[in-house]
Amino acid sequence: MPLVTIEADPQRSPTPSETALTRRVDLTTLRLFIAICDEQNLTRAAQREGIAASAVSKRMNDFELAFGVTLFKRLAKGMALTPAGEALLHHARVTLLNVEKIAVELSEYAHGVRGHVRMLANLSAIVQYLPEDLSAFFAGHGLLRVDLQERPSGQVVRGIEEGAAEIGICSGEADSRALEGFHYRTDHLVVVMRPDHPLAGRESLAFTETLDFDHIGLHTASSIYLRSQYAATQAGKGMRLRINVPGFDAVCRMVQANMGLGLIPDCAFEVVGAGMGLSAIPLRDEWGRRALKIVVRDAVHLSATGRLMLDHLRAVEADRRDDDL
Amino acid sequence: MPLVTIEADPQRSPTPSETALTRRVDLTTLRLFIAICDEQNLTRAAQREGIAASAVSKRMNDFELAFGVTLFKRLAKGMALTPAGEALLHHARVTLLNVEKIAVELSEYAHGVRGHVRMLANLSAIVQYLPEDLSAFFAGHGLLRVDLQERPSGQVVRGIEEGAAEIGICSGEADSRALEGFHYRTDHLVVVMRPDHPLAGRESLAFTETLDFDHIGLHTASSIYLRSQYAATQAGKGMRLRINVPGFDAVCRMVQANMGLGLIPDCAFEVVGAGMGLSAIPLRDEWGRRALKIVVRDAVHLSATGRLMLDHLRAVEADRRDDDL
DNA sequence: TTGTTGTTGGAATCTCCTGCCAACGATTTG
């Protein structure tokens, strides 16, 4: 008696042929395929994976047959990829990497971890506030883990929109479109300089006063860079930029090397530049007070752990403001 | 406990326990798992996937046992995810999405396609040159396919570095670090305006002449926006920005709506704004000639198809320059 | 030419995985 094929639910979205093909992919085949690509040799690949060579050969044949594609050029000594094979290799690699992430993450849960929160944040937040805020969070929720990646503010928004992470922290001026936003922190920009700089010793500075000197810029996508450019423009003067560097520490080192003035947030200076013998003078301009905001796609439908993190970040900020009063 | 998960080193040889766990993941289980999450109900999920409920139940139990993790809270009516389940759900989704890509791409090869090239490019290249260049490429290589994504120049570089694509096209001024670069095209910026604008009718314009009027900016990460800001700054004047929009077409529509001047590449204007009854006047400034460059990680080790594309793009540009002579 | 080595591919066999059916316990609903 042949197998009775079960009628699939008619309202399922993918077409029958698509699902049929999708089902013919399996992870061991992908693993073996990658092994062959690495070794360029089926026999060695089989050994490495602890399986008979003929079994591997069969799998590959079946796979090629199923998709009607040739993956390898069978050469006298070894196997070489066809274009189709190269395409598969690329996707197979990322798929298996993902599977590995699954295994790692789940085994973390098995060892007591109770939840993950995926976050994106800009440099300012990561350098200045997140270390302490996250550490406080872990104190209360020792069994949670955080997966944090740095991106410029614009990309943070994009990542949250696309679901790459649950919670994002970016500049308050970033266009967060349809996302929900909450106030996080306000930092204050300071002008970093060598103690022998003409401006050193001042109580505070207006940005325009700095425009007669060389500046060191952050990378061009950073909101500090964009905002200071804009401010210079508004002031009707130019910013004399000598170099753009990727991080606050790099800015400070450039300042130290007498390349010019740096413009970074106050807390970042304390963390990064304090021990470097530099001076930091507060910026008097209104835009020197920069808001950072928390963005989420939908606060109501956050995961339980994401909710915890969001509440924590907001509570920390609220406490801090209470203390200031 | 580490605060932040470290990115896995791709070269790392997996530990025995890891591989053991990795092997226990399989795609049908993931598919079923997702179905259960969608339906919040094992029985319906089983129906949807055309499989007996008992089989699904057993698979889930075995999976949970293998990882020592509870994925669901079994409720009287349906199943609800635990935090571990939510973590799995996220990864399972992207994994299956990837598998689907595999199936789609391979079946393309089965239907005659002979190769894929993954590309990243900035907006200027995509709007102005790639349509014709790619179409010429297809004329010669009808069986190849191109996977093209738009990103700002900085992200193009990043994507190529990370292996997200083989070939990138970005602004000549972008910092391409360790990548190999080749000249691609040079475009010329034009100032777009309504025919009734005071500046209309001029032969050419210096950028400084436009600074007395309102401007419409591209999105803040775009190189045109960054460069024009910088130029305004250098000129010691401000740019009166009324709005930032995401594309060249949007710029033209804003110009049409009398919001101010736009600054876009000449070819983009021909393509996008020609039929809108607008005037375009060339920018006289040196930086109005913008180089676009092709970037690759390593030209020697490109795939055969990638090599074809690179050669084509470079040849097209060489021909074009010969024609100009 | 001939033998050796290393390679892929095929046939027969066997094992174990996995899905089906039917029955059961638990809980809610009428």
Next chain:
DNA sequence: CAAATCGTTGGCAGGAGATTCCAACAACAA
């Protein structure tokens, strides 16, 4: 209390996949 849902368990059967053995083939050395 019965009926309806829902998830789980056990027995059974079929098949996918692995193993072993063998054939075909190319490259290379004697």
